[in-house]
Amino acid sequence: xxxxxxxxxxxxxxxxxxxxxxxxxxxxxxxxxxxxxxxxxxxxxxxxxxxxxxxxxxxxxxxxxxxxxxxxxxxxxxxxxxxxxxxxxxxxxxxxxxxxxxxxxxxxxxxxxxx
Amino acid sequence: xxxxxxxxxxxxxxxxxxxxxxxxxxxxxxxxxxxxxxxxxxxxxxxxxxxxxxxxxxxxxxxxxxxxxxxxxxxxxxxxxxxxxxxxxxxxxxxxxxxxxxxxxxxxxxxxxxxxxx
Numbered sequence: 001x002x003x004x005x006x007x008x009x010x011x012x013x014x015x016x017x018x019x020x021x022x023x024x025x026x027x028x029x030x031x032x033x034x035x036x037x038x039x040x041x042x043x044x045x046x047x048x049x050x051x052x053x054x055x056x057x058x059x060x061x062x063x064x065x066x067x068x069x070x071x072x073x074x075x076x077x078x079x080x081x082x083x084x085x086x087x088x089x090x091x092x093x094x095x096x097x098x099x100x101x102x103x104x105x106x107x108x109x110x111x112x113x114x115x
Numbered sequence: 116x117x118x119x120x121x122x123x124x125x126x127x128x129x130x131x132x133x134x135x136x137x138x139x140x141x142x143x144x145x146x147x148x149x150x151x152x153x154x155x156x157x158x159x160x161x162x163x164x165x166x167x168x169x170x171x172x173x174x175x176x177x178x179x180x181x182x183x184x185x186x187x188x189x190x191x192x193x194x195x196x197x198x199x200x201x202x203x204x205x206x207x208x209x210x211x212x213x214x215x216x217x218x219x220x221x222x223x224x225x226x227x228x229x230x231x232x233x
Contacts, residue, residue, distance in 0.1 A: 004157075043119070043206050043224025044158075089158070105157040 002027045004092050004106035012112040017080055021109045023073040023090030031095040035064050035075045038087045038108065047075070047088075077111075085113045117141070119225035121207050127231045133195040136228045140189070140209030146170075147190050148210075148222065149182060153203040161205075164190060176201075197232045204229050 004025045013019050025033070032051045036044035048057040048064040050073070056065045061078045077084055087108040094104070120139045128134050140147045149161040161180070162172040166187035175182070179198070184190040194201050208222040 042226050043208070045224070046221055049221075103160060105159070107157050 002092075002094065002104050004090055004104050006088075006090050006106040006109050008109060009107070010110040010112070012114060013080055015080060015082055015113055015115050018076065018078050019080060019111065020077075021075045021088050021090075021111070023075070023092075023106060025071050025073070025090070025092045025104070025106075027071075027092040027094050027104050029095045030068060030071070031093040033064075033066055033073050034091040034093070035062070035073075036089040036091060038089060040086070044089055080113045082113050082115060085111060087111070119207055119209050119223050121205075121225040121228050123228060124226065125229045125231075127233065128197055129233050130199055131196045133193065134197055134230060136192045136194075136205050136230070138190045138192070138207030138209075138225060140207070141211075141223055144209035144211050144223075145187070146210040146212065146222075147184060148208045149190070149192055150206040150208065151203050152206065152227075153200075158206065161192075194230070197230075199232050202230055202232045 007022045011019060030052060032049055034049045035047040037047050038044045047059050047062050050057050050064060050066045052068050063076045066073045075088055087110050089108040090106040092104045119141055122137045126134050145166050147164040150158050151161055152158045160174040162175055162182055163170045164184045167184050179194055181193045204227040206227045207225045210222045
């Protein structure tokens with residue numbers, strides 16, 4: 001069964017600290033993996049997209065890694081800011097061309113950054 | 116440039132009533148998608164329009180849901196009659212190109228409509 005599991009479910013850190021969020025997936029055949037940030041009351045916003053051949057991708061203070069062999073990804077946030085408080089969702093796409101139902105969404109990790 | 120907008124932001128209705136959700140995609144985006152997130156569950160795909168045509172509606176739960184995109188601009192999603200299990204947040208997204216395997220075309224999401232069926 002195609003699934004995306006994220007951990008931890010929730011996390012609270014102090015402003016300025018780093019953190020790492022995990023994503024394990026069983027989607028096959030694999031096409032790409034996306035990390036989204038979703039602020040409360042807003043829609044998801046894409047942070048990174050990685051294909052099979054990419055091991056790491058950065059977007060400012062966000063760095064995503066991908067190990068396609070172990071089917072694991074992580075999102076590392078450096079020097080956290082209060083505005084980083086949000087839900088971070090891992091989404092994996094299968095290689096079924098053009099079929100949107102194959103975007104498999106995780107439940108997300110709820111991150112809280114406290115001053 | 117305006118992003119994807121959705122109306123209303125919240126809707127509270129009673130079981131058996133009808134509700135219509137609206138989505139205005141980013142201007143020029145031919146592709147429009149509807150998603151739903153039920154409380155405690157992951158976001159799930161409902162359907163995909165390319166212009167005014169339904170490209171994929173395999174995620175629609177049942178025939179109580181009707182989506183339209185007349186003229187290929189804005190889209191509506193009607194739930195009639197609404198049931199308790201229809202409660203959730205309905206997201207709309209649009210993209211310039213079709214979501215393909217590989218990097219794909221980026222989807223831009225609206226803020227969602229929170230639907231509560233009592």
